[in-house]
Amino acid sequence: MPEHTAAADFAALLRELKDRSGLSYGVLAKRLHMSTSTLHRYCNGDAVPADYAPVERLARLCKARPEELVELHRRWVLADAVRGRKGAAAAETSPEEAGSGTGPGQAASEAAPPAEAASAGAPPAAPADADTGADPAPTRRRTRTAVLAGIAVAAVAAGVAFAVGLPGGGSDGDGDGGRHRPVGAAGVTAEGTAPASSSPPSSAAASPSSPSSPAKDKGPARTPAGSAPAGAPSGEGQKSGVPVTVRAEPYAWESPCSQRYLADKPASEMKPPPLEEGAAAWVAAHGAVSSGQQYLRLTVQGTGPETVVVDGLTVRVAGKRAPLAWNDYAMAYPGVGCGGGVQTRAFAVSLDSARPSLTPEPGNEDFPFKVSESDPEVYYLTASVSAYDVDWYLELKWSSGDRSGTLTVDDEGRPFRTSGNKGRPAYEFPIGGDGWVPEGTTKLE
Incomplete structure (x- = not known):
């Protein structure tokens, strides 16, 4: 879909919701914790938000209907995909730029501090000839090239060592909640058929502060040969023969x-509750685990114009243990009202069950559904648990023509993790307060 069309369609629905609400840009921006000019740009189509969380909050403030929330997410997915392709193309450097020393590589090397140049083993730039007044620019360009090459080699070597040292993956804590990163290995072969065996993903990094983590027993995550990331861009999915991608937002x-x-830390060491878009970074910083239930948003999209049938989602349990004996922290500020409409394509699962399975929420349809590149689907999963600490993941079955396969959907190579919180010490963060207090002790005016 052309860039201007996708962004314009997305902005048009935003404007419609904003105008219908009767609220001004200033009022909405204040409630969304963003600048008025930024909100203007979103509604005018001049910019597409990199994260969907503020878009959903805006829609809810404007009293969007469930079907409008689904359509808004669909339009954002398309506009965001086009924006991503444009950004990737802009990052490429032409051969002329690379040869002339005037491209992005030159700017990066000029910004490098002297210490980096010395560590890369680059010779110092030669001064201009005192007698001839020769311009040292060619020498500087050669020096910058040597510096950049040395840094690149060192970075590649460090990257390989890091990848080998952390086979299970980890959270980078950048706060995007997994929205623009691969969410796990797609369990399909290059031909797009289901693999002969399905091994559960590793929970090696499920929680760095958990003494009961089964990481030592399970080993590194295993990715089938020829598989593609479940959240890979459309081009990667096509190269691997998988006609569908999945983006998981576990936070x-x-x-x-x-x-x-739940977090294994005292209230005195906990930061205040984050906004939704900062939840991933907050969880990573505290080694926290979803408590009582986990709300998972899955965006499923085809990689081309052909129709792909999503036949179903299966819940797989990778491990069950006694619930975590940690403190329980509520994200809502006391006295602040919370609203939420019933989503379409909503499912629930009890992880306490011996064989957990998804069931549609009342009024929702069950699988199968159809997707394509221009017609994505969004599924909302609520996983509840009270008696266990559960590692789990999903398997998405798809078919397209004479091809079929299964995608493993997880938290960037690790299982999702949800623990019961019954009887755990619970805390809340009062508005205007300076720390967490036992839940229920806050006096509301």
Whole structure:
């Protein structure tokens, strides 16, 4: 879809919701914790938000209907995909730029501090000839090239060592909640058929502070040969023969009132509750685990114009243990109202069950569904648990023509992790307060 069309369609629905609400840009921007000019750019189509969380909050403030929330997410996915392709193309450097020393590589090397140049083993730039007044620019360009080459070699070597040292993956804590990163290995072969065996992903990095983590027993995550990332861009999916991609957001919130996290830290060491878009970084910083329930948002999109049938989602349990004996922290501020409409394509699963399975929420349809590049689907999963600490992941079955396969959907190579919180010490963060207090002790005016 052309860039201007995707962005314009997305902005048009935003404007419609904003105008219908009767609220000004200033009022909405204040409630969304963003600048008025930024909100203007989103509604005018001049910019596409990199994260969907503020878009959903805007829609809810404007009293969007469930079907409008689904359509808004669909339009954002398309506009965001086009924006991503444009950004990737702009990052490429032409041969003329590379040869002339005037491209992005030159700017990066000029900005490098002297210490980096010395560590890369680059010779110092030669001064201009005192007698001839020769311009030292060619020498500087050669020096910059040597510096850049040395840094690149060192970075590649460090990257390989890091990848080998951390086979299970880890959270980078950048706060995007997995929205623009691969969410796990797609369990399909290059031909797009289901693999002969399905091994559960590793929980090696499920929680760095958990003494009961089964990481030592399970070993590194295994990726089938020829597989593609489940959240890979469309081009990667096509190269691997997989006609569908999946983007998982394991730290999405149905509403702040329903979201809680367990952490093995005292209240005095905990940061204040984040906004939804900062939840991933907050969880990573505290080694936290979803408490009581986990709300998962899956965006499924085809990689081309052909129709792909999503036949179903299966819940797989990778491990069950006694619930974590950690403190329970509520994300909602006391006295702040929480709202949330019923989503379409909503499913629930009890992880306490011996064989957990997804069931549609009342009024929702069940699988199968159809997707394509221009017609993505969004599924909302609520996984609840009270009696266990559960590692789990999903298998998405798809078919297209005479091809079929299974995608493993997880948290960047690790299982999702949700623990019961029954009887755990619970805390809340009062508005205007300076720390967490036992839940229920806050006096509301």
